Amino acid sequence: MLGALVAGIAAGVATVGAALTAGLSTIGGIAVSAGTSIAAFASTAIGIIATHIPDIERAIRIIGIVSSIIQSISKMLGSDMKDDPEELGYKALHAEKKAEDFDDIDEYINYLNNEIRVDKNKMNQMKPEEKATCQVVGSAIQCASIGKQLQVNIPPESYAGLALLVSDEKIQTYFGEGEELCKNIIALVKELKGAGIIDLKDVDDYLKDSGDFDKRHNTGEALIKSLEKMELGEDTVDILEDFSDVVQGVKKD
Numbered sequence: 516m517l518g519a520l521v522a523g524i525a526a527g528v529a530t531v532g533a534a535l536t537a538g539l540s541t542i543g544g545i546a547v548s549a550g551t552s553i554a555a556f557a558s559t560a561i562g563i564i565a566t567h568i569p570d571i572e573r574a575i576r577i578i579g580i581v582s583s584i585i586q587s588i589s590k591m592l593g594s595d596m597k598d599d600p601e602e603l604g605y606k607a608l609h610a611e612k613k614a615e616d617f618d619d620i621d622e623y624i625n626y627l628n629n630e631i632r633v634d635k636n637k638m639n640q641m642k643p644e645e646k647a648t649c650q651v652v653g654s655a656i657q658c659a660s661i662g663k664q665l666q667v668n669i670p671p672e673s674y675a676g677l678a679l680l681v682s683d684e685k686i687q688t689y690f691g692e693g694e695e696l697c698k699n700i701i702a703l704v705k706e707l708k709g710a711g712i713i714d715l716k717d718v719d720d721y722l723k724d725s726g727d728f729d730k731r732h733n734t735g736e737a738l739i740k741s742l743e744k745m746e747l748g749e750d751t752v753d754i755l756e757d758f759s760d761v762v763q764g765v766k767k768d
Contacts, residue, residue: 600653706741
């Protein structure tokens with residue numbers, strides 16, 4: 516199973532070069548240490564990002580930005596998270612227990628925060644692609660906790676989609692940057708939850724024009740109403756069209 520996982524990841528990141536592939540080969544060990552659900556999240560997210568952002572340095576930089584956003588959202592929701600995503604992911608890769616050993620994701624996080632110690636020297640000596648791997652793993656864990664708090668499922672496609680969106684300058688004009696961006700993301704998820712969207716994979720399917728037609732239609736209606744309530748100052752249909760283009764990798768002149 517682990518061999519197949521590593522092979523799948525290597526194929527997904529082939530476009531970013533041998534360096535990132537080598538760094539992400541450690542994902543195979545995630546299924547053993549962090550757990551299969553965390554491994555699946557990390558491998559899927561990294562594969563999507565690598566496919567759309569083929570430049571190794573840019574992909575690593577974007578992963579760092581998104582991981583910081585996830586960390587900030589977690590704190591805004593009241594989490595007492597002690598570790599940033601990179602350190603959390605590093606601990607997950609070196610801990611005896613994995614996510615599936617706990618009934619609650621926050622119990623797992625408390626275990627990593629309080630019972631696992633890191634070798635700072637080894638951690639600081641990691642290559643950029645290895646640090647990026649740890650950041651995605653840590654973010655996967657934090658997304659599970661955020662999803663629990665907001666009562667929605669946050670799939671790897673949402674993490675990867677956020678990476679693609681923040682990499683686009685035009686998209687940044689809609690949702691802002693820093694604290695404003697994080698607040699807008701939380702507000703949008705809450706609005707969608709109120710409209711009955713409890714699995715954010717539905718949003719990804721809508722933006723990619725995939726999946727069940729009726730579900731896509733309902734998700735689109737919910738997105739339009741949610742964005743209108745947020746009063747972002749732009750036409751909601753135009754915003755969704757731009758979101759869709761970025762997620763699908765459509766290039767516009």
